[in-house]
Amino acid sequence: MAVNRIRVAKDKAELVKSLVASKDTTGPFQTYVDVLVFSAALGAKHKKRIALEEISKRDPDPIPQEHFVSKGYDMLIKLLAITANKDISILSSNDENYDTQRIRIFEEYANGGLELLQNEFRGAVDYSERLLLILSHDKFQENSVEVDFDLSKFI
Template structure:
């Protein structure tokens, strides 16, 4: 298998750096891999993929084994098979692996765009991300009016 690495779009690199916690700055994610998986899942949830026009040089491409050691290979595979509707994308070929990584990168790129818009102007990204997640959950759960049930007052 080829040593395919996961890359980040040049225009999203600085934003991705702000999402990662370091000794000097707090961030909602411990690693770039964590942030990219979250962004890819968000991109998939929103149904958007954005091809990467130019890759970042300020963030080195991330080795797949970093994703695999955290169990994120399953997320990458699920995104690929759901997106392509083709089980052959899970094959152990160089081409299938490149296709899976490209799909993941495109979802992550779109998800980073969504996150950048949602967190724009926030001072504390962790707090803003929690608020964003809370509003996302509320919008996906349709509010159904409850019937007024008088039987609960009968003893």
């Protein structure tokens, strides 16, 4: 059985690198794995899946799936696959095709989420601050429930 790797689109490679904390940057994430998981969750939230066209061959290299499993992120990969496929048989560990499908779905959601972040970060200097604004905006939108004003109680 071949080792499956999670790939990053070439046009999003610089964004992924800039989101990871290093000696040169102050990115909000510790690893490429964390960036991709957050991006996939964001892509799924906004129902944005984009197929990968050209793949980044270097930095970030395709990431072995074991890195996701060791952090417990394999559950998200499986949940996204079930949601997208509407078929629980995609969880089968006996068929390598299902594993490939799960990874492809995850990559597409991550790519969609990265595109959303790319658009949001356009012109931003500090990605951490902009990311915090995005998250707080989503939180406050979920808490505010629009209620139509009902005039019938005054009749």
